Amino acid sequence: MKNVINETTIQLGVCYYPEHWPEKLWEDDFRRMKEMGFQYVRMAEFAWTIFEPIEGTFEFDLFDRAIQLAKKYDLKVIMGTPTATPPAWLTDKYPEVLNVSREGVRYHHGSRRHYNYNSEIYRTLSKRIVTEMVEHYKDNPTVVGWQIDNEINCEMNVFYSEADHTNFRNWVKEKYQTLDNVNEAWGTIFWNQTYTEWRQIYLTRPTVNDSYNPHQLLDEKRFISDSAISFVQMQADIIRSITDKQWVTTNGMFGHLDNHRMTKEALDFYAYDSYPNFNKIIEDNSFMPLRDRKWSLNLSTVRSFGGNFAIFEQQAGPGGWVNRIEQPTPRPGQLRLWTYQSIAHGADLVLYFRWRTATKGSEIYWHGINDYHNLPNRRISELKQTSEEMQKLGSAIFDSKYVADAAILTDYENEWDGEEDKWFGQFIGESKEAWFKAFQYHHIPVDIVNVTQNMALETLIKYKVLVYPHAAILTEKTANLLKGYVEQGGTIIFGARTGYKDLTGQTYMKAFPGYIKDLVGITVEEYTLLNGWQKNPYVNLFDNQLNTHGFNEVLQPEADNVEVIGTYQNAHYEGKPALTRRKVSEGTAYYYGGVFDYQTAALILEDVEISDYRSKFTLTPDIELAVREKDGEIVYILLNYSQEAQTIYLKVDMENLLDHDITSGDVTMAAYDVLVLKEK
Known part of the structure; x- marks a missing residue:
């Protein structure tokens, strides 16, 4: 990203909508942006009618004037293509462009x-x-770059217009070539769904019992992703055919979209919209809740798309539409904390949303840096301090790399198939979050890695520990890859419902867990969905009695060197294996016949061999540790998510890059405080 955006230090900016405000405000707005140390302004992503008020008639005067004023204050402008909101004249004349529900x-x-x-x-x-x-x-x-559209697949990530049905039919024909292949892949022999003519194929439509062919649904999501990527690629190709001086990106992270492929094929880098204060996160009352720290998981996922990234919408105030998404006002220090959270996970460019809170429309409560009255406020002061600190940091962490010895594996096939399959899909997110909590609270940085069918072993062997919780769809090729990883010394941890499906979503006629059976050295003797009809069994792990939930698999060791390190209690499978460990060449493979929670993941994590940073720090659970490396130099970023001060202990001399003091021993971090440290 360094060469793409032509910067050498982390930059800040803001989203601004000149069409929303009287022109007499513009210059003062741009002047104050510059005074805050901002370098970038993002605009125009919802302004199609401004540029084309009448079909075929184009006007640029309004934005030409705004951009000229931005230039006066040495601000760089990111333009959005306005295709997220087609004008009324367009939808009135061409109603076929509108999306349609499944019904x-x-x-x-x-x-x-x-x-x-x-x-x-x-x-x-x-x-x-x-x-x-x-x-x-x-x-x-x-104008230095382009944002294509806005938040691809946000609001709606399913599409059932006539054009979608037609293109899906063509997509299926191209993928499978013959109807026999379609019928085989979709298992249409079941319930007599067999297709005999191409014209009979549609995206899923309402059925008498709201049950849809699961294999067709999996392909439907693949098609939706391909359609969205094609739309982005179309715009990227236009931009690049006209100029090579302006970069190309898009923003978001939403469902039914292969963001990894879109980033690789269509974008120069990825941009994310980060709002850590969403009400559903703040109300997280689970054991060891993440709350706003959950965004570190989201940011780690974004980092997996293509390395360092940008934030095009960083939360700058309380959030909410007139009818939904209610968020409290960030407390003192949280806006600064969330900015560093984004940077710690790989953001080299951060734009706040938005400059001033809108006075009209659905988002009049989605607050920006400035309030409606345009007077000074606490948020402005806090972000000005943050901007000044970015200048102090200079190039120390710009274009640096996140350092992690552990990774959580994910993939789109299981995510999409699991949306319909309640026998494993709902467990993927639960276990991923449980493991992320365990790594976070043990202060072990972790990556998210996307598994593909053409993945190279080199992508995995840099990690000491991999967690692949519930990969129901797991091919022989992937199994061989994971076996190679373990044989070279890696540790891998699987969870229940692993390895029993192929890429169509159909089950193998093999002993569970399918192609990884020989790696983990066990088979599944029997299994049960835990749905409240019977009391959930306990599991005894490392002499700790824990509750189980979601799913239980009773394991049967098959290899001589399988160690049983966890057993079930209070069930008809009392005393039978729940967790196993097996040495394979230089590595280790764990298999847990359940759904992970924080306690389970934490106990297993304490059993594996992985380097941590306890030789450098003693940290409280409320502190997140991120480790960045650049040119051989290591920088530690400590983030306090607590509303209370936290006392930590530095075991070696560290330089605080925000004030250049040298410190060690006890250090008190204020509520929501940040430290950026380098070992001396």
């Missing part, structure tokens, strides 16, 4: 993201507006 109900104009990716007329009109905008701004040195 066939057309969504109408009045919100956002109301279009579908496969409408030919929408693609044609999108190409034209993007071409006109890029041609107009290609030689403007103030």
Whole structure:
């Protein structure tokens, strides 16, 4: 990303919508942005009608004036292509561009993201507006990059317009070539769903019992992802055909979208929108809750798309629409903390959303840096301090790499298949979060790694520990890859419901856990979904009695060197294996026949061999440790998520890069405080 954005230090900026405000405010706004140390302004992603008020008539005066003022204050502008909100004239004249529900109900104009990716007329009109905008701004040195659309697949990530049905039919035909192949992949012999003509194939439609072919649904999600990527690629190709001086990205992270492939094939880097204060996170009352720290998991996922990234919307105040998403006002220090949270996980460019809180529309309670009255406030002071600290840090952590010896494995196939399959899908998120908590609270940095069918062993062997919780879909090729990883000295941890499905979502006629059976050295004797009809069994792990939930698999050791390190209690499978460990060449493979929670993950983590940083620090659970490396130099970022001061202990001399003091021993971090340290 360093060479793409042409910077050498971490930069801050803000989202601004000149079309929302009287022009007499613009210059003062830009002047104050510059005074806060901001370098970037993002604009125009919802302004199609401003650029094309009448079909085929293009006007650029408003944004030309805004960009000229931004230039006066040496601000760099990121332009958004406005295709997330087609104009009323467009949807009125071409209603076929609108998205449709599975039930066939057309969504109408009045919100956002109301279009579908496969409408030919929408693609044609999108190409034209993007071409006109890029041609107009290609030689403007103030415009440095383009954001394509806005938050792909946000609001709605399923599409059932006539164009979608038609393109899905073509997609299926291209993928499978013959109807026999389709029928085999979708298992249509069941319930007499066999297709005999291509015209009979549609995306899923309402059924009498709301039950849909699960194998067709998996392909449906793959198709939706391909459609979205195609739409982004179309715009990226236009931009790059016109200019090589402006970079290309898009923002978000939403469902039914292979963000890894989109980033690799269409973007220069990925941009994320980070809002750690979402109410559903703040209300997390689980054991050892993550709350706003959950965003470190999201940011780790974003980092896996393609390395360092940008934040195009960093929370800058309380959030909420007029009818949903209620968030409290961030407490003193939290905006600074969340900025460093993003940077700690790989953001080299952070833009706050937004400059001033909107006075009109659905987001009048989604607050920006400035309140409606435009007067000084606490948030402005806090972000000005943060900006000044970025300047002190200089190039110390820009373009640095996140250092982790552990990774949680994920993949789109299981995520998408699991949306329909309640016998494993709901457990993926539970176990991923449980393991992330365990790594966080043990102060062990962790990556998220996406598993693909063409993954190289080199991607995995840099990690000492891998966790792959509930990979129901697991091919022979992936199993061989994971075996190679363990044989070279790695440790891998599996959970229940692993390895029993192929890429179509159909089950193997093999002993569970399928192709990894020989790696873990066990088979599954029997299994049960825990749904409250019977009391959930306990599991005894390392002499600790813990509750189980979700699912139980009773394990049967098959290899001589399988160690049983956990057993079930209070069930008809009393005393039978629940957790096993097996040495394989230089490595170790664990298999747990259940769904992970924090306690289970923490106990297993304490059993594996992985380096931590206890020789450097004694940290409280409320502190997150992120480790960054650049040119052989290691920088430690400590984040206090508690509203209380935390006392930590530095076991070696450290330089605080924010004030250049040298310190060791007891250090008190204030509520929501941040330390950026380098060992002396």
